Amino acid sequence: AQTVTQSQPEMSVQEAETVTLSCTYDTSENNYYLFWYKQPPSRQMILVIRQEAYKQQNATENRFSVNFQKAAKSFSLKISDSQLGDTAMYFCASLTYNTDKLIFGTGTRLQVFP
Amino acid sequence: DTAVSQTPKYLVTQMGNDKSIKCEQNLGHDTMYWYKQDSKKFLKIMFSYNNKELIINETVPNRFSPKSPDKAHLNLHINSLELGDSAVYFCASSQDGGRGGGYTFGSGTRLTVV
Numbered sequence: 001a002q003t004v005t006q007s008q009p010e011m012s013v014q015e016a017e018t019v020t021l022s023c024t025y026d027t028s029e030n031n032y033y034l035f036w037y038k039q040p041p042s043r044q045m046i047l048v049i050r051q052e053a054y055k056q057q058n059a060t061e062n063r064f065s066v067n068f069q070k071a072a073k074s075f076s077l078k079i080s081d082s083q084l085g086d087t088a089m090y091f092c093a094s095l096t097y098n099t100d101k102l103i104f105g106t107g108t109r110l111q112v113f114p
Numbered sequence: 115d116t117a118v119s120q121t122p123k124y125l126v127t128q129m130g131n132d133k134s135i136k137c138e139q140n141l142g143h144d145t146m147y148w149y150k151q152d153s154k155k156f157l158k159i160m161f162s163y164n165n166k167e168l169i170i171n172e173t174v175p176n177r178f179s180p181k182s183p184d185k186a187h188l189n190l191h192i193n194s195l196e197l198g199d200s201a202v203y204f205c206a207s208s209q210d211g212g213r214g215g216g217y218t219f220g221s222g223t224r225l226t227v228v
């Protein structure tokens with residue numbers, strides 16, 4: 001079975017600081033993708049960053065980067081220089097080649113305060 | 115132009131009614147999906163269609179019926195609405211099952227059953 005676990009229901013960080021959101025996943029497949037989505041109060045689901053499992057190099061997108069530990073099945077998201085606009089729910093998700101089904105974790109609510 | 119558009123954005127209806135949510139994507143993607151987000155923000159896939167063919171049909175009540183007239187449209191019809199159907203419903207689309215690019219989501223439809 002394909003599962004995604006986010007153990008931090010809520011996190012908070014001060015503006016300009018760095019925060020790391022945790023995610024672990026479980027799959028029996030070798031070929032898969034991992035994603036982080038952001039859902040601000042507007043409700044829109046926004047793709048933040050993605051990682052192919054076969055790539056060892058960690059993905060980065062501007063202030064967002066991941067720490068992908070394949071053996072540990074861990075996929076954390078680091079947000080540097082946090083901004084007020086980063087306040088949102090963050091969802092970790094996995095997609096396997098066989099199922100073609102994007103499975104989400106339960107989300108982490110991030111609050112960035114001034 | 116909105117990539118994945120859903121209508122309506124809000125829907126309030128009484129128990130027992132039948133309602134539909136429409137979704138259209140202009141990205142040229144070959145697969146479309148319906149997700150349900152419950153009050154705890156958990157996102158769960160309901161259906162997916164690939165070029166008008168039903169691919170994924172998760173365990174949802176028979177009262178929910180997706181319809182795809184063409185690969186750019188995927189509608190969701192719900193019969194005999196119940197209080198527990200209250201949720202946000204997201205439409206999404208992808209190319210090649212979302213490998214690499216992930217899914218593109220609409221802005222959601224908040225359904226409230228009273």
